[in-house]
Amino acid sequence: MKFNKTIVVLAISAMMLTACSDDKDESLTDGSQNSASGLNDASTSGLNGGAGVNGSALGGGYGSNGAGGLGPEFSDPNNPLSKQTIYFMLDSSQVQEDFVPVIAAHAQYLGAHPAQHVVLEGHGDERGSREYNIALGEQRAKSVANLLKSQGASDAQLEIVSYGEEKPAAAGHDESAFQLNRRVEVVYQGQ
Amino acid sequence: MSLYSANSSAELNIEITEGIESALPVSVVPFAMQGAAGVPVDVSFVVNSDLGRSGYFKMLDRQNMPGKPSTAEAINFKDWQAINQNYMVIGQVTESGGQYNVQFQLFDVYKGTQLLGYRMNSSAEDLRRTAHHISDLIFEKLTGKKGVFSGRISYITTSKQGKQSTHRLQVADADGFNAQTIASSIEPLMSPAWSPDGRKLAYVSFEKKNAAIYIQTLATGERQRVAEFRGINGAPSWSPDGSKLAVTLSKDGSPDIYVLNLATRSLVKLTKSFAIDTEPTWSPDGGSIVFTSDRGGKPQLYIVPSQGGEEKRLTFTGSYNARASFSPDGKNIAMVHSSGGDYRIAIMDMATRSINVLTSGPSDESPSFAPNGSLILYASKKGGTGYLSAVSIDGKMQQKLVFDSSEVREPAWAP
Numbered sequence: 210m211k212f213n214k215t216i217v218v219l220a221i222s223a224m225m226l227t228a229c230s231d232d233k234d235e236s237l238t239d240g241s242q243n244s245a246s247g248l249n250d251a252s253t254s255g256l257n258g259g260a261g262v263n264g265s266a267l268g269g270g271y272g273s274n275g276a277g278g279l280g281p282e283f284s285d286p287n288n289p290l291s292k293q294t295i296y297f298m299l300d301s302s303q304v305q306e307d308f309v310p311v312i313a314a315h316a317q318y319l320g321a322h323p324a325q326h327v328v329l330e331g332h333g334d335e336r337g338s339r340e341y342n343i344a345l346g347e348q349r350a351k352s353v354a355n356l357l358k359s360q361g362a363s364d365a366q367l368e369i370v371s372y373g374e375e376k377p378a379a380a381g382h383d384e385s386a387f388q389l390n391r392r393v394e395v396v397y398q399g400q
Numbered sequence: 401m402s403l404y405s406a407n408s409s410a411e412l413n414i415e416i417t418e419g420i421e422s423a424l425p426v427s428v429v430p431f432a433m434q435g436a437a438g439v440p441v442d443v444s445f446v447v448n449s450d451l452g453r454s455g456y457f458k459m460l461d462r463q464n465m466p467g468k469p470s471t472a473e474a475i476n477f478k479d480w481q482a483i484n485q486n487y488m489v490i491g492q493v494t495e496s497g498g499q500y501n502v503q504f505q506l507f508d509v510y511k512g513t514q515l516l517g518y519r520m521n522s523s524a525e526d527l528r529r530t531a532h533h534i535s536d537l538i539f540e541k542l543t544g545k546k547g548v549f550s551g552r553i554s555y556i557t558t559s560k561q562g563k564q565s566t567h568r569l570q571v572a573d574a575d576g577f578n579a580q581t582i583a584s585s586i587e588p589l590m591s592p593a594w595s596p597d598g599r600k601l602a603y604v605s606f607e608k609k610n611a612a613i614y615i616q617t618l619a620t621g622e623r624q625r626v627a628e629f630r631g632i633n634g635a636p637s638w639s640p641d642g643s644k645l646a647v648t649l650s651k652d653g654s655p656d657i658y659v660l661n662l663a664t665r666s667l668v669k670l671t672k673s674f675a676i677d678t679e680p681t682w683s684p685d686g687g688s689i690v691f692t693s694d695r696g697g698k699p700q701l702y703i704v705p706s707q708g709g710e711e712k713r714l715t716f717t718g719s720y721n722a723r724a725s726f727s728p729d730g731k732n733i734a735m736v737h738s739s740g741g742d743y744r745i746a747i748m749d750m751a752t753r754s755i756n757v758l759t760s761g762p763s764d765e766s767p768s769f770a771p772n773g774s775l776i777l778y779a780s781k782k783g784g785t786g787y788l789s790a791v792s793i794d795g796k797m798q799q800k801l802v803f804d805s806s807e808v809r810e811p812a813w814a815p
Contacts, residue, residue: 344648
């Protein structure tokens with residue numbers, strides 16, 4: 210006999226439980242979070258101050274440098290530079306034909322603007338295991354990096370980070386969302 | 401602590417989605433309460449919930465009980481035999497000066513004999529723990545298996561407010577209560593792994609935009625950054641003696657498995673393929689490491705001696721086998737398995753190499769064995785919600801823990 214039955218419905222509040230713990234009991238208590246505006250905000254419980262791991266001091270990331278924004282070609286839909294996301298097939302890090310001209314345009318731009326840096330963010334869809342998807346996202350970003358380098362960009366202009374399935378672009382759980390999530394984003398510094 | 405908005409409180413539902421046919425009828429009679437200060441926790445309710453959630457027992461609703469005895473003398477066994485109860489639990493909680501004395505007895509209803517009886521002291525804060533301990537004792541007496549009700553689990557949640565996500569690494573009791581956030585970040589947190597002594601968690605954080613591996617001591621909240629190389633720093637797995645971490649690094653090109661000595665910080669490269677090698681997991685005897693590799697074209701599991709040596713392929717069934725996790729006795733490994741389409745949790749017998757698929761998908765991941773080896777906790781997604789599930793290693797029992805207000809994933813059972 211199979212039985213379907215809700216055994217118990219309980220409400221818990223992590224906030225109340227943690228807020229109740231007193232200072233003596235450091236076990237598993239919450240730290241406070243820094244201002245939510247920081248790019249790289251993180252906090253840990255009971256962390257001894259000054260260890261250099263509270264991330265809001267790390268503002269030199271990518272995306273906050275408003276000076277010298279990108280030229281109008283990046284917002285012209287007829288210009289391949291306006292495309293900054295490269296999509297991939299399932300479990301593949303091979304660049305598809307459609308995106309070769311897009312990558313070529315970025316390579317050319319980077320070749321002509323040697324001071325410009327980009328971060329290639331590799332991503333995957335949610336299927337399969339999470340760390341494997343991190344590896345797959347990195348392979349995708351490396352495929353794009355290799356094409357960029359072979360066409361004018363220099364190694365020093367490129368940084369790679371893989372987020373795997375941790376930062377989906379589309380929230381759905383079907384193939385249309387998965388297609389949008391298997392991607393590499395070309396993120397210009399200052400963008 | 402203005403950190404949390406109201407929606408960070410989690411509403412937890414636990415459902416038995418599939419139980420065994422031979423579930424034993426058990427009554428946990430509400431315990432008698434004595435004392436001026438009152439009892440903050442309904443101990444018998446917690447015991448009833450634990451036993452019911454295990455799937456091994458069919459619990460009798462309180463309103464259907466023929467009486468509420470709290471002493472052996474007060475039990476009329478015939479009444480309980482008449483409603484087909486096999487076992488019953490009675491007890492008393494006595495408060496005195498803020499301290500609690502909890503006593504309980506387990507009876508065989510047909511024989512009218514006591515199987516178990518304990519008396520234990522508890523502070524108010526520890527009453528839930530005491531209740532879980534009682535559940536463990538009863539469970540072990542009736543099934544012969546160690547209970548896991550007093551254990552702890554860790555997992556990662558994500559909640560969204562507008563465009564910003566907050567990721568939290570949390571530790572909770574095995575029933576989801578007492579959830580405490582031990583790290584939070586607006587960038588992803590991943591891959592929590594308990595140290596063998598249960599005192600530390602290793603995990604991956606993207607708080608500095610690039611991935612780094614941290615080890616955090618639970619009691620103090622102190623943490624160390626132990627890997628922060630160029631590229632991937634991921635998938636930490638503790639050696640059984642707690643002295644080393646197997647990790648995935650891509651600093652030299654493709655992702656490979658490394659062993660990091662935590663005392664000396666020396667690093668030994670274990671795999672050298674040009675393909676993806678990741679998700680190492682240490683065998684309980686310390687002798688080998690199982691990992692995922694796509695060197696054959698698709699992700700499959702491989703095994704290598706933990707000192708280095710020949711790498712052998714382990715899995716040949718299905719198109720996708722990844723994220724291995726050893727059972728505590730080392731005889732089985734759980735994994736994410738696909739033969740095209742759905743991703744399910746499967747278990748492999750290390751002696752025969754046969755694979756048994758335990759769950760129905762479509763998107764199951766991150767299997768973790770309970771310390772008694774009888775259950776596997778894993779993460780599921782269905783209809784857009786992420787939740788945790790547990791399945792018995794024979795696949796016959798399933799339970800579901802649903803967190804309504806945030807996505808929950810990557811469960812890990814504390815050793």
